[in-house]
Amino acid sequence: MNLIEMKNGTRAAIKGLPEGEAAQRLEALGLRGGKIIEKISCMPFGGPVTVLLDGRQFAISHGIAEHIEIEAENIG
Amino acid sequence: MSCKDCSLCSGGEMIRKEGRMRILLMGNPNVGKSVFFSRLTGIRALSSNYPGTTVGFTQGVLRHKDICADLIDVPGAYTLNPTNEAEEIARRIIEDGADRIILVIDATALERNLVLALQVLAYHIPTVVALNMTDEARHKGILLDVERLEKELGVSVCRTVATTGSGISDIVGSLRNARTSSLPPMTKEECWQKIGQITAGVQTVTHRHHTLLDRAEDVSAHPLFGGLAGVAVLALSFAVIRIAGEGLVSYVFDPLFENIWLPLLNRLSAFLGDGFLRSLLIGRLFDGAIDLEQSMGVLSTGLYVEFGMVLPYIIAFYAALSFLEDFGYLPRLAVVFDALLHRFGVHGYAIIPTLLGFGCNVPGILATRVLESERERFIAATLISVGIPCVSIQAMLTATLGQFGIRYVAAVYAILLFVWLLLGRIMNIALPGFSPELIVEIPPYRIPSFKAWTAKLWFRIKDFFIEATPLVLGGILLVNMLDMAGILEGAGRVLAPFFTSVLGLPPATAVPVVMGMFRKDIAMGLLIPLGLSAHQMLVAVIVLSMTFPCIATFVVMWKELGLKRMLEASALMLCSAVAAGAVLNLLLSAF
Numbered sequence: 221m222n223l224i225e226m227k228n229g230t231r232a233a234i235k236g237l238p239e240g241e242a243a244q245r246l247e248a249l250g251l252r253g254g255k256i257i258e259k260i261s262c263m264p265f266g267g268p269v270t271v272l273l274d275g276r277q278f279a280i281s282h283g284i285a286e287h288i289e290i291e292a293e294n295i296g
Numbered sequence: 297m298s299c300k301d302c303s304l305c306s307g308g309e310m311i312r313k314e315g316r317m318r319i320l321l322m323g324n325p326n327v328g329k330s331v332f333f334s335r336l337t338g339i340r341a342l343s344s345n346y347p348g349t350t351v352g353f354t355q356g357v358l359r360h361k362d363i364c365a366d367l368i369d370v371p372g373a374y375t376l377n378p379t380n381e382a383e384e385i386a387r388r389i390i391e392d393g394a395d396r397i398i399l400v401i402d403a404t405a406l407e408r409n410l411v412l413a414l415q416v417l418a419y420h421i422p423t424v425v426a427l428n429m430t431d432e433a434r435h436k437g438i439l440l441d442v443e444r445l446e447k448e449l450g451v452s453v454c455r456t457v458a459t460t461g462s463g464i465s466d467i468v469g470s471l472r473n474a475r476t477s478s479l480p481p482m483t484k485e486e487c488w489q490k491i492g493q494i495t496a497g498v499q500t501v502t503h504r505h506h507t508l509l510d511r512a513e514d515v516s517a518h519p520l521f522g523g524l525a526g527v528a529v530l531a532l533s534f535a536v537i538r539i540a541g542e543g544l545v546s547y548v549f550d551p552l553f554e555n556i557w558l559p560l561l562n563r564l565s566a567f568l569g570d571g572f573l574r575s576l577l578i579g580r581l582f583d584g585a586i587d588l589e590q591s592m593g594v595l596s597t598g599l600y601v602e603f604g605m606v607l608p609y610i611i612a613f614y615a616a617l618s619f620l621e622d623f624g625y626l627p628r629l630a631v632v633f634d635a636l637l638h639r640f641g642v643h644g645y646a647i648i649p650t651l652l653g654f655g656c657n658v659p660g661i662l663a664t665r666v667l668e669s670e671r672e673r674f675i676a677a678t679l680i681s682v683g684i685p686c687v688s689i690q691a692m693l694t695a696t697l698g699q700f701g702i703r704y705v706a707a708v709y710a711i712l713l714f715v716w717l718l719l720g721r722i723m724n725i726a727l728p729g730f731s732p733e734l735i736v737e738i739p740p741y742r743i744p745s746f747k748a749w750t751a752k753l754w755f756r757i758k759d760f761f762i763e764a765t766p767l768v769l770g771g772i773l774l775v776n777m778l779d780m781a782g783i784l785e786g787a788g789r790v791l792a793p794f795f796t797s798v799l800g801l802p803p804a805t806a807v808p809v810v811m812g813m814f815r816k817d818i819a820m821g822l823l824i825p826l827g828l829s830a831h832q833m834l835v836a837v838i839v840l841s842m843t844f845p846c847i848a849t850f851v852v853m854w855k856e857l858g859l860k861r862m863l864e865a866s867a868l869m870l871c872s873a874v875a876a877g878a879v880l881n882l883l884l885s886a887f
Binding site: 241242244245246247248249250252260261262263264265266267268270274275276277278279280281282283284 | 374375377379380404405407408411436488513514517518519520522523627630631632634635636638643644733734735736737738740
């Protein structure tokens with residue numbers, strides 16, 4: 221399952237990041253494998269996904285979010 | 297300046313060429329470095345509640361009791377393995393070496409901030425850590441064990457609240473005996489392990505209640521309400537700016553000019569009598585009286601356009617913008633606009649320079665530095681200079697078109713929006729390359745402090761004075777000189793056939809349009825006495841609005857993008873302005 225398919229309001233761990241420079245930027249922000257994130261929303265018309273990590277919001281564009289793999293099991 | 301008495305420089309190896317030590321102020325974006333910088337140097341650095349306010353670096357002198365040193369406000373970086381220009385600059389600065397580092401850490405996001413912290417400490421430069429925003433952390437139920445953090449990092453850690461100044465003197469006090477960390481070099485994986493271990497040991501998160509601001513954060517991210525809120529905030533801001541600007545004009549600036557300045561000018565006019573000096577300073581008289589809008593003298597129209605018509609809107613605009621910035625709303629707007637802007641080849645963050653452009657194109661174009669690629673910066677800067685009318689232009693819209701009805705003013709905004717959308721689409725298709733993707737931290741909402749808000753407002757108004765005054769007064773002076781020399785008339789005659797045939801404008805409008813190269817507000821002022829019809833005025837205003845607002849925009853574009861890109865942008869701008877004017881003229885004469 222990727223970040224786009226993940227349901228709003230659910231929490232799950234990050235499983236895999238996209239290849240290349242995007243991964244570096246995500247990791248620098250703390251968005252890396254094993255981290256538990258909550259998906260807050262996804263803007264319409266191919267807009268960004270907003271996630272919550274350690275109490276802080278991050279916006280990730282649609283194109284990147286598609287390539288972020290999420291553990292299928294939700295955590296509460 | 298020497299600083300022999302400085303206790304920090306007493307160790308021989310620290311003395312630099314200038315005899316002063318070099319201190320770097322480092323940290324993640326949006327952790328309050330610029331506030332620290334202002335507090336430590338007394339120089340105002342622009343700070344906002346969003347990542348990326350400082351891209352280039354600022355340097356100042358830190359003087360405190362017996363210390364004096366060069367302090368460098370390093371652009372915010374999440375990592376020293378650069379992923380953008382700001383981080384690139386940050387790495388270059390630290391690799392140039394330093395005598396001390398003040399590392400600012402956001403206490404509300406310890407774990408993320410430790411990534412940069414460990415990288416910085418690995419340079420083995422004596423460092424002091426400022427654990428900033430400890431007040432906000434407390435509100436969020438985050439408890440931090442400072443002694444434990446000191447032990448883990450091996451350097452001094454001080455709790456600070458930069459916005460109130462609390463803890464700043466502790467930081468300065470710790471500089472002298474700052475230590476070098478003894479953490480061993482680590483691989484990426486080891487680093488994360490270490491960070492996890494430090495965070496677990498130092499931080500305790502207790503339960504907290506959801507505040508009103510938290511709920512507002514959730515609403516702003518909502519797919520439907522977030523978009524609606526974005527449009528509502530923009531509409532409300534424009535309404536507030538308009539009303540506040542008009543209020544300032546009618547209740548403050550007009551009375552000042554009418555009751556104080558005009559009588560003085562009348563006396564000066566009588567004293568000077570008829571002659572060269574009077575036509576230069578006062579300009580033409582209408583039935584023996586000065587008309588502030590039309591006399592075109594340096595002291596009459598020159599001052600009135602800048603201070604009576606434009607300044608009130610500058611104040612209103614920056615009051616609203618500074619509030620939105622410090623509240624933390626702008627990155628949310630980037631999220632709302634990302635899908636649209638992505639189709640222009642820029643990501644949502646381009647909305648921030650664009651909004652700044654509505655105040656003045658110059659800071660707008662400078663702010664395009666937050667964007668990643670050169671292609672993106674070119675697209676964003678060109679779109680700002682063509683499609684975004686600055687406050688000066690907007691203030692003059694009412695003066696020129698208001699008399700024909702509000703629908704003409706609205707038409708200008710609608711046409712500019714259309715041009716902005718169309719040109720964005722065209723550039724994305726025509727320019728080789730791709731649109732970068734948005735990955736951005738959204739700061740929490742914060743209620744701006746009144747003091748910071750007014751200080752920032754003053755900072756920006758001062759900038760406007762410095763930048764606009766010489767251009768406006770010089771521009772008026774130039775027009776008068778050229779007019780007296782008969783050059784304007786000549787230029788008008790040469791350009792007249794083009795203006796009449798393509799744009800449907802009388803030959804006399806050639807002068808304001810050429811003049812528009814220097815300063816658009818004066819150029820629009822020059823249109824007023826020409827007695828144009830509503831349709832002609834609309835065409836002239838559109839052509840003027842779409843070309844560079846002033847010569848300063850021209851220069852800043854050259855500096856930021858290089859000569860070639862600037863010329864390309866100018867060519868695009870001229871073509872689109874003429875095309876828009878010609879099409880508009882055709883449409884208007886058809887109906």
